[in-house]
Amino acid sequence: MSASAVARPDIAPVRNGKSVLILGAGISGLAAAYELSRKGYAVKVIEASHRPGGRNLTLRGGDLVDEVEYPQRCEFDRHADLYFNAGPARIPGHHAALLNYCKELGVALAPFINENRNAWVQDDAMFGGRPVRNREYIADSRGFLAELVAKSIRPETFGATFTQRDYRQLLEYVRQFGELDERFKYAGSTRAGYAIHDYTKPPAYKQPLDAHELLRSGFIYLMSFSELDDQSAMMMEPVGGMDRIVTAFMARIGALVELNSPVQSIRIGDSGVAVRYRKGGSTVNAHADFCLTCIPMHLLARIEHNFPKRYSDALSAVPHGKLFKIGLQMKQRFWENEGIYGGISWTMQDIQQIWYPTHDIHRDKGVVLGAYTFSDEVAEKFARLPPAARTKLAIEQGERIHPGYGRHVESSISIAWHRMNHMFGCPVRWSEPLQAQCFRTLQAPVGGHYLIGDQMSYHPGWQEGALHSAFHAIADIDQRVRASASLG
Amino acid sequence: MSASAVARPDIAPVRNGKSVLILGAGISGLAAAYELSRKGYAVKVIEASHRPGGRNLTLRGGDLVDEVEYPQRCEFDRHADLYFNAGPARIPGHHAALLNYCKELGVALAPFINENRNAWVQDDAMFGGRPVRNREYIADSRGFLAELVAKSIRPETFGATFTQRDYRQLLEYVRQFGELDERFKYAGSTRAGYAIHDYTKPPAYKQPLDAHELLRSGFIYLMSFSELDDQSAMMMEPVGGMDRIVTAFMARIGALVELNSPVQSIRIGDSGVAVRYRKGGSTVNAHADFCLTCIPMHLLARIEHNFPKRYSDALSAVPHGKLFKIGLQMKQRFWENEGIYGGISWTMQDIQQIWYPTHDIHRDKGVVLGAYTFSDEVAEKFARLPPAARTKLAIEQGERIHPGYGRHVESSISIAWHRMNHMFGCPVRWSEPLQAQCFRTLQAPVGGHYLIGDQMSYHPGWQEGALHSAFHAIADIDQRVRASASLG
Numbered sequence: 001m002s003a004s005a006v007a008r009p010d011i012a013p014v015r016n017g018k019s020v021l022i023l024g025a026g027i028s029g030l031a032a033a034y035e036l037s038r039k040g041y042a043v044k045v046i047e048a049s050h051r052p053g054g055r056n057l058t059l060r061g062g063d064l065v066d067e068v069e070y071p072q073r074c075e076f077d078r079h080a081d082l083y084f085n086a087g088p089a090r091i092p093g094h095h096a097a098l099l100n101y102c103k104e105l106g107v108a109l110a111p112f113i114n115e116n117r118n119a120w121v122q123d124d125a126m127f128g129g130r131p132v133r134n135r136e137y138i139a140d141s142r143g144f145l146a147e148l149v150a151k152s153i154r155p156e157t158f159g160a161t162f163t164q165r166d167y168r169q170l171l172e173y174v175r176q177f178g179e180l181d182e183r184f185k186y187a188g189s190t191r192a193g194y195a196i197h198d199y200t201k202p203p204a205y206k207q208p209l210d211a212h213e214l215l216r217s218g219f220i221y222l223m224s225f226s227e228l229d230d231q232s233a234m235m236m237e238p239v240g241g242m243d244r245i246v247t248a249f250m251a252r253i254g255a256l257v258e259l260n261s262p263v264q265s266i267r268i269g270d271s272g273v274a275v276r277y278r279k280g281g282s283t284v285n286a287h288a289d290f291c292l293t294c295i296p297m298h299l300l301a302r303i304e305h306n307f308p309k310r311y312s313d314a315l316s317a318v319p320h321g322k323l324f325k326i327g328l329q330m331k332q333r334f335w336e337n338e339g340i341y342g343g344i345s346w347t348m349q350d351i352q353q354i355w356y357p358t359h360d361i362h363r364d365k366g367v368v369l370g371a372y373t374f375s376d377e378v379a380e381k382f383a384r385l386p387p388a389a390r391t392k393l394a395i396e397q398g399e400r401i402h403p404g405y406g407r408h409v410e411s412s413i414s415i416a417w418h419r420m421n422h423m424f425g426c427p428v429r430w431s432e433p434l435q436a437q438c439f440r441t442l443q444a445p446v447g448g449h450y451l452i453g454d455q456m457s458y459h460p461g462w463q464e465g466a467l468h469s470a471f472h473a474i475a476d477i478d479q480r481v482r483a484s485a486s487l488g
Numbered sequence: 489m490s491a492s493a494v495a496r497p498d499i500a501p502v503r504n505g506k507s508v509l510i511l512g513a514g515i516s517g518l519a520a521a522y523e524l525s526r527k528g529y530a531v532k533v534i535e536a537s538h539r540p541g542g543r544n545l546t547l548r549g550g551d552l553v554d555e556v557e558y559p560q561r562c563e564f565d566r567h568a569d570l571y572f573n574a575g576p577a578r579i580p581g582h583h584a585a586l587l588n589y590c591k592e593l594g595v596a597l598a599p600f601i602n603e604n605r606n607a608w609v610q611d612d613a614m615f616g617g618r619p620v621r622n623r624e625y626i627a628d629s630r631g632f633l634a635e636l637v638a639k640s641i642r643p644e645t646f647g648a649t650f651t652q653r654d655y656r657q658l659l660e661y662v663r664q665f666g667e668l669d670e671r672f673k674y675a676g677s678t679r680a681g682y683a684i685h686d687y688t689k690p691p692a693y694k695q696p697l698d699a700h701e702l703l704r705s706g707f708i709y710l711m712s713f714s715e716l717d718d719q720s721a722m723m724m725e726p727v728g729g730m731d732r733i734v735t736a737f738m739a740r741i742g743a744l745v746e747l748n749s750p751v752q753s754i755r756i757g758d759s760g761v762a763v764r765y766r767k768g769g770s771t772v773n774a775h776a777d778f779c780l781t782c783i784p785m786h787l788l789a790r791i792e793h794n795f796p797k798r799y800s801d802a803l804s805a806v807p808h809g810k811l812f813k814i815g816l817q818m819k820q821r822f823w824e825n826e827g828i829y830g831g832i833s834w835t836m837q838d839i840q841q842i843w844y845p846t847h848d849i850h851r852d853k854g855v856v857l858g859a860y861t862f863s864d865e866v867a868e869k870f871a872r873l874p875p876a877a878r879t880k881l882a883i884e885q886g887e888r889i890h891p892g893y894g895r896h897v898e899s900s901i902s903i904a905w906h907r908m909n910h911m912f913g914c915p916v917r918w919s920e921p922l923q924a925q926c927f928r929t930l931q932a933p934v935g936g937h938y939l940i941g942d943q944m945s946y947h948p949g950w951q952e953g954a955l956h957s958a959f960h961a962i963a964d965i966d967q968r969v970r971a972s973a974s975l976g
Contacts, residue, residue, distance in 0.1 A: 093606045093827045093828065093829045096685065099824075110599070110849070113722045116722045117721060118722070135720060139715070145665070148637070148645070149633070149636070149640070152641040152642065153636060157639055157640050169703045170703060177712065190716070192717075193582065193717050194582075194717070199947035199957075200956050200957060200960040202946055224667070224679075228678070228679055229680075229681045233604055234604045234605075234846070341597075341724060358599050361724065362587075362591040458688065458690055458691055464687060468687040468688050472688040
């Protein structure tokens with residue numbers, strides 16, 4: 001978990017102009033370009049799209065969303081507070097490679113909040129669809145569970161190594177866990193909060209929610225969300241938008257990046273890799289000793305190439321997921337009047353989540369994430385709709401959580417990653433059998449060519465995975481260059 | 489929980505110069521002065537100390553800590569990042585009165601992190617004193633607990649209203665809760681994190697900690713800390729230090745505040761309240777229609793006064809707690825190299841907590857809270873030591889969590905609130921019997937005199953409690969003024 005454990009590869013400087021072509025200016029491509037160029041490699045980055053960053057995409061007023069069939073222009077007010085991280089939006093504290101870059105490149109970071117106990121949970125299956133505060137849902141679920149545990153457990157269940165002292169300690173743990181009373185009954189929890197916030201009177205705590213209603217809800221999975229390794233506090237975000245990381249890389253190596261340059265063919269030979277790409281109206285031929293590609297593998301499979309059949313089959317074998325997000329510019333930060341500062345409300349409706357901005361508290365306006373779904377079916381349901389209808393659906397469902405939600409919406413921008421040009425999917429969906437079958441094949445270089453990107457990590461969907469894949473390829477190139485130098 | 493539910497009292501403007509003396513420039517006194525003066529009351533605030541704010545105290549290089557016997561000068565570098573909130577340091581999202589002031593007065597807020605799963609827990613009773621990551625401690629405790637639950641519970645325990653479906657849903661809840669496998673066994677949790685962070689290889693998760701060791705620990709209470717109503721996410725802090733709130737009030741009403749003015753006597757009469765105080769070398773006599781006092785009640789009891797005996801007895805009846813904190817300026821943010829960004833490490837040692845700054849991530853230096861204890865005994869243990877010895881003790885204990893801790897320490901400042909001049913205690917310790925016996929007596933006005941402050945709330949130790957107490961008194965004054973106006 002320490003920074004040093006995932007330090008960038010310590011590659012040797014080169015003097016004889018070893019050349020590298022990088023196909024795709026996603027995070028792995030940019031980091032590779034930065035690392036290699038500072039060690040003397042002659043680097044060129046070729047990017048099909050009009051912008052660098054890949055899925056690291058922050059949308060602001062004026063930006064183009066290059067979605068096939070439904071290209072959109074973001075109509076947010078042009079203000080530093082008002083942006084939408086359409087791709088990655090948070091960084092856990094143990095993503096040391098990415099955090100190292102933020103430090104080195106001067107990208108300011110601020111805390112990001114996943115879990116807010118004042119936010120809402122809403123499920124039609126419980127309480128007739130009435131939203132309840134996350135803090136009540138969690139405190140009462142824990143209380144209810146703890147009481148059942150205290151009622152059920154007997155020391156003899158646990159075998160001989162379990163002492164009476166262990167048992168008493170466990171009961172105490174259970175009591176604290178659920179805030180049970182002296183008789184191990186759950187009679188409501190102060191953690192659920194006050195029914196009335198008037199601190200000049202004796203406290204009136206909330207009555208516990210009905211346990212049967214709680215058990216009707218489908219939030220079992222969701223309520224463990226912020227326990228996940230990569231989602232638990234403290235999370236962070238770059239101040240001003242996730243693409244500050246892209247901007248920071250571009251400030252160093254922007255001169256090496258050619259945008260609007262779709263690759264047409266990749267040919268691996270004995271002396272390196274030849275790449276043909278389009279630029280303006282012409283075709284450009286490039287050649288380099290090495291080539292790193294972070295083009296999504298299912299798109300790479302369709303580019304003319306001479307990869308071995310086994311490799312080429314593997315490129316097409318791994319499916320990509322669908323993912324939909326919508327950002328809504330709200331004319332008023334109404335959620336703050338509900339005591340919600342940052343974090344996520346959860347619902348079992350299609351929109352699944354509403355995110356409130358953690359940054360720029362108490363400003364006039366704010367951009368809310370109005371839907372975030374990674375179920376293929378629901379993402380496709382949204383994606384098939386034209387943008388205005390997506391917004392309408394997101395608002396209708398948001399109204400179930402915040403009555404009057406829609407009247408705050410000034411502008412919206414949506415993104416269906418599986419229909420985004422040059423992307424057509426997000427993220428790669430490795431299964432264990434597929435990993436066993438294809439991962440090593442695709443991770444190994446073909447001649448001087450390496451496949452990189454979050455797709456080539458065991459952590460797809462995270463920038464940290466993308467960086468590790470780049471480091472892995474770079475380290476291998478370094479070894480080969482050193483070996484050939486010591487031969488020469 | 490909504491802002492409107494705790495809106496400030498809607499008091500009527502006065503034109504005839506009704507006058508109010510406010511004794512003490514703590515948060516309740518400042519807010520009262522602000523509210524009353526903007527409605528036309530003639531307000532004067534009299535503060536014994538050299539500074540406004542009361543326990544809202546942020547220490548920076550050059551600041552004086554006015555502790556009896558051990559006055560200290562803060563020697564931190566004079567830099568905007570380097571400050572120590574010696575009093576309150578965090579604001580929950582439902583403290584709407586305080587948050588309203590932050591909004592109205594333009595105090596910028598940022599998220600504050602209590603719980604960081606990458607931080608440490610350390611207890612000599614477990615693992616031979618070796619610190620473990622909070623995420624491992626919690627994930628494994630939950631896993632262990634969940635497995636016991638799954639083993640123990642039987643549907644028949646829960647009575648007739650508990651259906652088979654409820655039972656299956658509960659088991660599913662338990663499984664998700666502890667991340668149990670298909671057979672409801674706990675075999676380690678991905679939530680505990682990776683043993684090695686290399687995302688180019690199949691993940692190696694951490695092995696579960698020994699359950700018996702976990703049960704040996706005394707963290708049962710502490711591990712529910714961030715479940716508490718007032719400690720659960722999302723917490724906030726003013727950007728630049730908690731005293732930005734004091735500064736913001738002072739920008740509006742600073743002209744009404746007289747510092748270095750200890751009160752000598754309070755006499756309540758038919759036509760108002762007479763107050764005598766010292767200022768420079770002289771004695772000043774002041775008189776007003778009303779008087780609001782946020783002087784700590786045990787100190788107020790010792791000021792010459794003519795309160796009824798029952799009231800005066802009550803002032804002396806309520807004990808005050810002891811509280812010790814130490815801030816350490818670290819020459820390097822070494823904790824970030826351990827993946828710790830913000831949050832708290834917990835230990836069963838005297839220091840109890842180490843807080844890492846949530847703000848100014850990746851800067852060179854940072855101020856860490858090196859001890860925070862509200863146990864009377866331990867606070868007294870620290871308080872009796874001279875400042876250098878306090879630092880030494882805090883470092884020795886910090887070394888158990890971060891080997892090499894001490895060599896990062898450049899400067900330290902400590903505060904024993906029960907020895908602070910004009911304070912001598914923190915916070916008031918109401919018990920239920922004492923509340924029943926004294927609270928209403930002290931809350932009711934004596935003539936034109938009102939006792940306010942967090943001490944006169946059911947939420948002592950929080951600025952929100954202080955504000956509510958002020959609102960309560962102001963609303964009562966408003967009612968009396970309106971009543972006398974309608975008589976006139």
